[in-house]
Every structure is written in structure tokens, then in C-alpha cells.
Amino acid sequence: MKFKYRNFGNSTIRPVIPVRLTYKNISVEHNVLIDSGADFCLISYDVAEVLKIPVESGIKSTAQGITGNDNPIYIHQITLKVGTTTVRVKAGFLKNMNNVGYGIVGQVGFFDKFEVKFDYQNKEIELTEKKKKARLNLFWSGLLKNTKTS
Amino acid sequence: MYTIDSSLYIQHIFSSHLFSPNSHKNSLIFIHSSDTIYSLMARAIDWSGLFEKYRGKWLALKGEKTVIAVGDSAQEVYDAARKKGYKIPYITRMPDELVPAPFFPSVHKK
Numbered sequence: 001m002k003f004k005y006r007n008f009g010n011s012t013i014r015p016v017i018p019v020r021l022t023y024k025n026i027s028v029e030h031n032v033l034i035d036s037g038a039d040f041c042l043i044s045y046d047v048a049e050v051l052k053i054p055v056e057s058g059i060k061s062t063a064q065g066i067t068g069n070d071n072p073i074y075i076h077q078i079t080l081k082v083g084t085t086t087v088r089v090k091a092g093f094l095k096n097m098n099n100v101g102y103g104i105v106g107q108v109g110f111f112d113k114f115e116v117k118f119d120y121q122n123k124e125i126e127l128t129e130k131k132k133k134a135r136l137n138l139f140w141s142g143l144l145k146n147t148k149t150s
Numbered sequence: 151m152y153t154i155d156s157s158l159y160i161q162h163i164f165s166s167h168l169f170s171p172n173s174h175k176n177s178l179i180f181i182h183s184s185d186t187i188y189s190l191m192a193r194a195i196d197w198s199g200l201f202e203k204y205r206g207k208w209l210a211l212k213g214e215k216t217v218i219a220v221g222d223s224a225q226e227v228y229d230a231a232r233k234k235g236y237k238i239p240y241i242t243r244m245p246d247e248l249v250p251a252p253f254f255p256s257v258h259k260k
Contacts, residue, residue: 009198012248018240028228029240046208046224050241101243123194 001083005123006031015118015125016102020081023051031102034116034125038106041080041089042073044097051078055093063092071095080109085129087113197244204244211240 003017015034020027021043028050030043042063048055058074065071073092080089089109097103110116117126195214210219210231219230224241231239 005194007194007196007198008201008245008248010248013194020238027238029238031242044224046243047241050224050228099246099249101245 001085001127003125003127005120005125007123013120013123017082017125019103019105020079021047021051021103022079022081023053023076026051032105033100033102034110034118035104035106036111036116038104039108041091041103041105041109042094042097043078043091043103045093045095046097047103048076048093053078053093058093061092063094080105082114082127085114085127087129089113201244201248206244206246208241208243210236211242212236 003015005013006016007013016031017034018029019032020029028047030047032041032043045055053076055074055076058076061073061075062070063073071094073094075090075092077088077090080087080091087109089105091103091109105111113130115128115130119126197215200209200215200217204217204220208221208224208227209217210227212218218234218236219227219239221227221230224243227241228239231241
């Protein structure tokens with residue numbers, strides 16, 4: 001799956017992609033920044049409100065920003081659909097993420113599920129689901145094995 | 151086949167050399183110049199117009215650029231889009247300002 005970067009102007013071009021977030025039977029399409037420097041996924045409270053997630057009933061934890069400030073978060077399991085691929089993700093919900101305008105997907109929950117290729121020159125991000133890649137590898141290795149034995 | 155330095159190529163771009171009406175006559179020399187060509191040709195989805203117009207606002211979008219609802223909260227634009235018949239609305243918020251920095255490296259603590 002290939003996605004385009006988004007250009008917000010002033011040379012601010014970011015790997016922000018649309019995903020579908022689902023909690024129980026409510027879904028919304030929202031943007032997320034693919035952030036290899038983030039340990040896990042973070043979504044704003046505002047989106048939690050839309051998804052009717054009882055945020056503060058989740059597992060309480062803390063997210064620390066680059067400035068070292070601690071911010072309380074609550075973790076909930078949600079479904080994240082990227083293109084045609086659906087994965088279950090434990091995401092942290094954080095207040096005051098408003099300024100950035102999108103969620104963040106990080107190492108746990110995204111990079112552990114997708115192989116991510118950033119191609120800044122072509123302003124493209126390519127995602128491959130790891131399970132699918134593993135299945136393909138198995139298929140090709142099996143085929144190769146059969147070819148060798150026959 | 152000629153190759154040229156990226157900076158030269160950029161100089162040519164800015165001196166409108168390639169954008170002049172006769173540019174095609176001279177542009178062959180740039181074809182194999184460098185990766186810079188791809189970088190300049192490749193386009194991200196342009197949200198600069200949306201950002202300028204709607205900074206700080208929540209939007210419901212149809213496709214990548216067509217605004218179907220504007221509001222001050224996610225719930226407001228979600229509800230507005232649902233009323234307009236969009237079963238799973240696409241909502242986003244334009245940043246208040248563009249701060250060139252990473253946001254949450256997010257060290258996870260118990």
C-alpha cells in the first residue's frame with residue numbers, strides 16, 4: 001500500500017496518512033503521523049469522544065514528550081484499518097493533542113505490524129503488513145523448495 | 151548524456167529557465183541530472199490551502215480536499231457529516247501553527 005505525504009505549507013511535509021479507527025461498532029476516518037520515534041500509538045481525546053470510548057476507564061500510563069513533560073494517557077484496544085489491512089492496536093489517548101491535528105502511530109502497534117518504507121524524494125510511504133510478507137516468503141520458499149526437489 | 155550538479159539544476163529552476171516557453175528545447179540536458187529531479191517532481195498531497203483557511207478548526211472531508219463540515223470539535227464535524235449521509239466520516243484538524251519539531255517520542259512509563 002502506498003500513501004502520499006501531506007504538505008501543510010512552509011516546507012512542512014509530513015508522513016501523515018488516513019486510517020480508520022473503530023471501537024466497538026463506531027468507526028471514524030482520521031489521520032495519523034507515522035512516527036518512528038514514538039514508542040507507541042497516541043490518539044487525541046477528541047477522537048475518543050467520537051468513538052464513545054470511556055477514556056478514563058482504560059489503563060493509566062504516562063507519555064513523555066521531547067521536553068520531558070509527563071502527560072497522563074489511558075490505553076484502550078481499538079481497531080486500526082490501513083488501506084485494506086485491519087489490525088488490533090493498543091493506543092494511548094491523550095488530552096491536548098489538538099494542535100497537531102492528527103494521531104501518532106509508533107513502534108508498538110504500527111511498526112511491529114507493518115514494514116514501513118519512507119520515500120521522501122517521491123513523497124511516498126509504502127506499507128506492507130508483516131504477516132502478509134511472512135506468508136509470501138513462506139509461499140516463495142515453499143515454491144523454491146518444490147522446484148529444487150522436482 | 152550530460153549530468154549536472156543538483157544546485158545548478160535548482161539555479162536553473164529559479165531562473166525560470168525550465169519554465170520558459172522554449173524550455174523544452176533545452177531541457178534534455180536535465181533528464182539524467184540527479185535525484186533532485188524526482189524530488190522536485192514528486193508531489194505530496196497539498197494541504198497548504200486547507201491549513202491557511204482552516205487553521206485550528208476541525209474538518210470533515212470528502213476525499214482529500216473537499217470540506218463537507220467545519221467546526222470547533224471533532225464531535226461537531228462528525229455529527230454534521232453523518233447528517234449529510236457520510237456513514238464513516240473522515241475527520242481531521244488543521245494545526246494552529248506549524249511547529250517544526252517532533253511531538254511525542256513518548257517514553258512509556260508505568
